[in-house]
Amino acid sequence: MKIYDSWDKSRLIEEIQKLSSRKKYGLVWEDKPEDVVEQCKNELPVLEEVFDRAIETDSSLPTNFIIEGDNYHALSVLNYTHAGKVDVIYIDPPYNTGAKNWKYNNNYVDADDTYRHSKWISLMSRRLEIAKNLLRPGGSLICAIDHNERANLELLLDKIFADFEHHTVTIVHNPKGVQGKNFSYTHEYAIFVIPKNQKTIVDRRLSEEEIYVSNLRNWGGESRREDAKNCFYPIILKDREIIGFGDVADDSFHPKSANEVKTDGTIFVWPIDPQSVERKWRYARQSVESILPHLQIQESRNGEIQIKIAKDFGIYKTVWFDNRYDASEYGTKLLRKIIPGCDFDFPKSLYTVYDCLYAVIGERSNCLILDYFAGSGTTGHAVLELNKDDGGKRSFILCTNNENEIAEKVTFPRIKGVVSGYADIEGIPANVRYFKTAFVPKSEVSDDTRRELISKSTEMLCVKESTFKKAYDNKKFKIYHNDSQATGVLFDLDALEEFKERLAQVGLRSNVYVFSLTSDAFLEDFSDLDIAHKIQPIPEGILEVYRKIFS
DSSP: OOOOOHHHHHHHHHHHHHHHHSOSSSOOOOOOOOHHHHHTTTEEEEEEEOGGGOBOSOTTSOEEEEEESOHHHHHHHHHHHSTTOEEEEEEOOOOOOSEEEEEETTEEEETTOTTHHHHHHHHHHHHHHHHGGGEEEEEEEEEEEOTTTHHHHHHHHHHHTTTEEEEEEEEEOOTTOEEOSSSEEOEEEEEEEEETTSOOSOOEEOOTTTOEEEESBOOSTTOBGGGOGGGOOOEEEETTEEEEEOOOOOTTOOOSSSEEEOTTSOEEEOOBOTTOOBBOBSSOHHHHGGGGGGEEEEEOTTSOEEEEEEEOEEOOOSEEOOGGGOTIIIIIHHHHHHSTTOOOSOOOOHHHHHHHHHHHHTTOSSOEEEESSOTTTHHHHHHHHHHHHHTOOOEEEEEEOOGGGHIIIIIHHHHHHHHHEETTEEOOOOEEEEEEEEEEEOOSSHHHHHHHHHHTOHHHHHHHHTOOEEEEEOSSEEEEEOSSOEEEEEOOGGGHHHHHHHHHHHTSOEEEEEEOSSSOOOGGGGTTOSSOOEEEEETHHHHHHHHHHHO
């Protein structure tokens, strides 16, 4: 019999405690440290603008952003600049096929890597955790994926977005198929993560082949007048046009026929069937006017006028099959029209992303969309196309690394081409700013770190406030503005009076950031300003966000 010493026993007890504390159900993986995450323990990410890549076409439009750098660092910065401001996150992460199409700690991950799945889940988990902070209340996440990690991703989303509904849509994106061991794969997935207990997905536009016309008069079970009294009212016609809707009839009133011709030539059409049974309209009186553009007048063989509804909108189905989702035609070939000779692998169909975004934002015109696996920039292109179609002012943030010069040679040129126009396609007006992630080393003296961070935070603050027109710029303070507000950054309190004078000259409500080694914003020193301003200390606000993420 083996005799265990006290050290063995303590190790055994420790192992038993670990086993007993493990998760009993759900996704479990071997978490792998990641260099870009560890880096943030010693260096703090900031943004630096590449000024010669700025695109400005119309000051009345919002500013879109392209951020070059590891998306973990970009998301960390966005946690300060855009927390709670994003309406939709759309991502198309690496599919982890084993084909060496993504890196972990600067090494490509291939099919022989024992920890391939754990590394992928670790990468996704860290980014989803901090990306969730960016969603505004009611915001949604859409994640594209294929069969290799779909099951793991769904479990991961269940963990991180436990308070959301999850719906997986199958999209046929490659009708020709990709040969697998036993099957030819023609599809991928889009997982919609949407707020619970509310109608989030809008009705979709039906194709011409799908539009169907049906009788507005109800039939079958529970279709009688008494089943919904506010659905029994006349639809008023004149000269074969609908000119209005009458009031709900009193219970004691019974029309003599389905079509009552009045002395002034108007016709009151009631939901009464050929057997003279009083039915009901499919829409209540208080809502029927909203569908007026979809109503049609038809005359039956016996001369009776009927009201029909042409339904060109409908609820989305969970399988999407349409030529517009073909990634070859509307992904690869389209990208090469914009960037001749581009060899980017597997760009998404523009219309796959367009329809995914439309499903959650519909015609809301001022939404902000984030894609932190931006790749070729399809998401930004889709946002601009949505604006083109309805005159909206939606904006995007695209984050991508520059592996194989993707950001410089693909993402930015594509967006620039869409804005300026390409081939025979007219350009779409938009404003775009291009940034790179940079870093502030942490010093052993915390005050030195604060000073260095504030010296490199101006671009972050301009992104936060979307103010890029320079009013004043010197070593002691900076003031930037757009058409409606200004951003002031005061580095040196000795320049306070001049700073306030310059703010007054700009004449816009401002968000003012004051350098402070503490959380003191020196509010009393700004009490004499004529225009109301919001005063905040920096870099404390930035550091507070980073402590939560990097601790």
